[in-house]
Structures are given as C-alpha cells and as structure tokens.
Amino acid sequence: MENGKWSKILPVHPPGSKDKQNDGSLSYFAAVDPQGQVQVVWNTSPNPWHPELTKISGTYQQYLPGVGNGLVFQATLDGRSATQPREIFLTEVGGLGEGGGYGTHCDGLDALNGYFDAQGQAHFAAAVTRTHDSSLQGKSRYQLIEAGKAGAFIDFPELSFHSWASFPRLLVDAEGRSHFVALYPKGERPSIRDYLIGSDEEPDVIRQAGGVKGSADGLQAFQGPDGRMVAVFQMNDTGESGDSNTYVSISTGKEWSTPVNVTNNEGRKTFANKQTSRASNIAVTTSFTPGPAAAAFDNDGRLLLLMVNSEFGIFGSTAFGVTLVGGNSSKPVLQFLRF
Numbered sequence: 001m002e003n004g005k006w007s008k009i010l011p012v013h014p015p016g017s018k019d020k021q022n023d024g025s026l027s028y029f030a031a032v033d034p035q036g037q038v039q040v041v042w043n044t045s046p047n048p049w050h051p052e053l054t055k056i057s058g059t060y061q062q063y064l065p066g067v068g069n070g071l072v073f074q075a076t077l078d079g080r081s082a083t084q085p086r087e088i089f090l091t092e093v094g095g096l097g098e099g100g101g102y103g104t105h106c107d108g109l110d111a112l113n114g115y116f117d118a119q120g121q122a123h124f125a126a127a128v129t130r131t132h133d134s135s136l137q138g139k140s141r142y143q144l145i146e147a148g149k150a151g152a153f154i155d156f157p158e159l160s161f162h163s164w165a166s167f168p169r170l171l172v173d174a175e176g177r178s179h180f181v182a183l184y185p186k187g188e189r190p191s192i193r194d195y196l197i198g199s200d201e202e203p204d205v206i207r208q209a210g211g212v213k214g215s216a217d218g219l220q221a222f223q224g225p226d227g228r229m230v231a232v233f234q235m236n237d238t239g240e241s242g243d244s245n246t247y248v249s250i251s252t253g254k255e256w257s258t259p260v261n262v263t264n265n266e267g268r269k270t271f272a273n274k275q276t277s278r279a280s281n282i283a284v285t286t287s288f289t290p291g292p293a294a295a296a297f298d299n300d301g302r303l304l305l306l307m308v309n310s311e312f313g314i315f316g317s318t319a320f321g322v323t324l325v326g327g328n329s330s331k332p333v334l335q336f337l338r339f
Helices: none
Strands: 027-032 038-044 055-057 071-077 086-090 108-116 122-129 139-146 149-157 169-172 178-184 191-196 204-208 215-223 229-236 244-251 270-275 280-297 303-319 322-338
Touching: 038 108, 038 122, 108 169, 122 169, 139 178, 149 178, 169 215, 178 215, 178 229, 191 215, 191 229, 204 229, 204 244, 215 280, 229 280, 229 303, 244 280, 244 303
Parallel strands: 027 108
Antiparallel strands: 027 038, 038 071, 071 086, 108 122, 122 139, 139 149, 169 178, 178 191, 191 204, 215 229, 229 244, 270 280, 280 303, 303 322
C-alpha cells in the first residue's frame, strides 16, 4: 500500500503449476529495510536450479524429493515492479558421490523470519528439517543465517504445534544486535525467553508461568523502529480453564519491561446459578481465552495492539440430578488497545 492505494498483485517468482508444483515458495517473510524498500525472502527445493546436485551420470538428471528445501531466494519490491529473484543461500550439501548427485541431500528450512539491514541483506532464522537422518528426532532446531552465511544452531525441546503456530522470532535491538525470542514450553515453569545471538550468557527470561501447572500457550514477536522489540504472548499461571491471558513486553536490547497483562481474563469469569424449583436449577458460566495478537508503533511512537480474546459460554439445566438441556457458545472478539 502506498498513498492509500494497494498496488496490483505482483508475483515475485513464477507461480506454481501442476508441472512445477515444487518450484514455488514454501516458507517466506517480507519486511521493510531501513532504506524504505520492501524485501521478500522465500525458500524452495534446489532441484530445478542446481542440476549438479541431482546429476546421476553423464547428462542424466533425477529430481530428488528428499533433497531438502534449503535454497533461499530474495527479491526487492517498489510497489510496481520486482527485481529478478536472486539466490542468497543454500544449506550445506552432502551425499555427493563420484558418480554425481545420486543420494544428495541438504537441510530443509521452514518458518523463515527476520529483518533486513541498510544494505538490504537478509538476517533470518529458520527451523531446520532433515530427511536423511533422525538426529533431530525429539527436538526442534533453528539456525541463524546472516549475509548469506550459516550461523549458530539453537536447539529446543520438541515444540510440537508451536513450531509453526508460535515459532521463535529473530529481532534486532537499538545497538544492531540480533535477538532470538522464543517460547520454551518445558522445564519446571514454561517461559518466554530472549537469546542474545553471539553471547555465551544464559537467555533472559521475559516471563515464566506463575506455577508448576502453568503453561506458555502462544508467542508473537514484532520488530519496531529504532531497535524496539515487542513480545506478545499468551500464558496461563494456574493451568485452570479461563486463566490464560495475553501479556506485552518491550525492549531496546537491555532489559525487557515488566510484562503487562492486557486481558485480565481471571477477573472477567462469571458464574450464575438460579434455582427454578426445589429439585431443578439453571447454571450459566462465562470465561475467556486469548488468541494471537499483532503489534506496531504509530507515528507518535505509541504501541498499538490488535488481539483476539474469545468468549466461551456454557449453560445447563438439571432436575433431580439429571441434565435436561445444555450447550455452549464461542464468540471470538477482536480488541484494539493503544498504549
């Protein structure tokens, strides 16, 4: 969008088709660099672009479905056109033999996210997948990739659905240092953590669940201007239904602000019961569950938050200890908050 108008739909790479269904983007992200240009990064299979990796013998080529989606492209947009996609990274290739590429493999990538520097170079993190061995079984591995070079691995316990719903985010602080903000679901008390890239110190704990029955339910993290970083997360301190809340914390690279509870769902729960006769009654209960959120800063530097908070209602009528009728309702509510 520019000057209040959306540009025409602009493919940054040839659209997928029945014949080339594996040539399109598999994971991707876009952001505005410090020069105001929109940069787009995506990954795909290296098969069509690196035939030397799949050559069996002579000129014979064979696509290898398990080669790994480790090839990364980037394009620059100006709202009306896009540069030609340029290759910026390929994960390390193994399995090459004397006869060519039969058995070739490389790490696959997923959940790409990150930022761009003043030169338009991508700094991003990605989940690592492997088809050629089982070394990642039981854990979730992420890798930092900057200026086309592979960086450190960060291993987590198996994140399950969090690996795609609340995957770790790469952010940059006011001093230009990279931070990896992640949901850590294991341990005595699940937590939201900040890993400073290149540091040997333990990660900062932005917030941990208040009790051993608590849980970290979701994470969204956003890059703000001038190195401001925002972590928005959903957490339950007690493990009880209806006690999960959305919290917000901000940092410029030093300390994270004290997380603010912006939903107060424990205090919003209601319960009503009416005795309709000596042997019958009607009961109604209402609770709330937080959903994903998005954060940004306005032109005055104030934090804006858009969030989902779903209302759940349960009702029932009983007589002589037997349920006569009952049911439930669900109403997702979109809420807006300006700090």
